Amino acid sequence: MAFKTVYDSAFYRIEVDVEANMLRSMWLRPADEAEIKAGGTKLYEALCDTGIERAVSNAERLGALNAASKEWMSTVFFELLSRTRLKKLARVLPDTLFHRIALESVLTRAEALGMTSFMVKNFLTQEEALSWLRMQLILPQPGVPPSIFPD
Template structure:
């Protein structure tokens, strides 16, 4: 089990079930967003992660510049890992849900590959979708 925590990101990886869980603890700066995502990508690559629960309910909006970086750098990198399912927890913020759905549609032409992406309100819903994951 790998665990990491700082003042804006909580992360754990259970290699036995190929699962990564990340939780943005608060809205972040552009530098924190990119550093945090760089760490997440390192774990995806190093630990053969197939399922990822990403809790973004406290992240807030990211800048347009960070959106572009995500589309140009982050999404193609994620598509070249063994990740099969990404379950995003957005909480009850329907605006965040809609914005993320638009973002995923913009990312599809970049090639998300076989990656399935869905949004949920709770951890339990996300875990149920991923499969037999202890809650």
């Protein structure tokens, strides 16, 4: 894969591989509310600009989220992502249980509010996340069970 950096700051990086139809983003350190909003908005813009359908978001270093950040992510952020061509979002969550639960609760709330029009799955490693993104569900012919094949 040939990823090209489209956004890079002290706290967040976004890379795209248009040919592979893949985007990867990574939080580089704990971020405050303004940085989370800026990074999330840049991710939305990159998805709009490229039309990419598969993305991995690595939040291993994101740290704690305050209530306002969680609210923004579960409502505005996921609604923005639903306006793009995104079909699959793999999230790499932190090792710290408290931080992982906070990010899981953001997704649970977004799904309950109907803010996700794409598949989302959580992972503990980047490799697992990328592997899932490369898989495609092949729709069966009538009477044949569905199968999963790599691209």
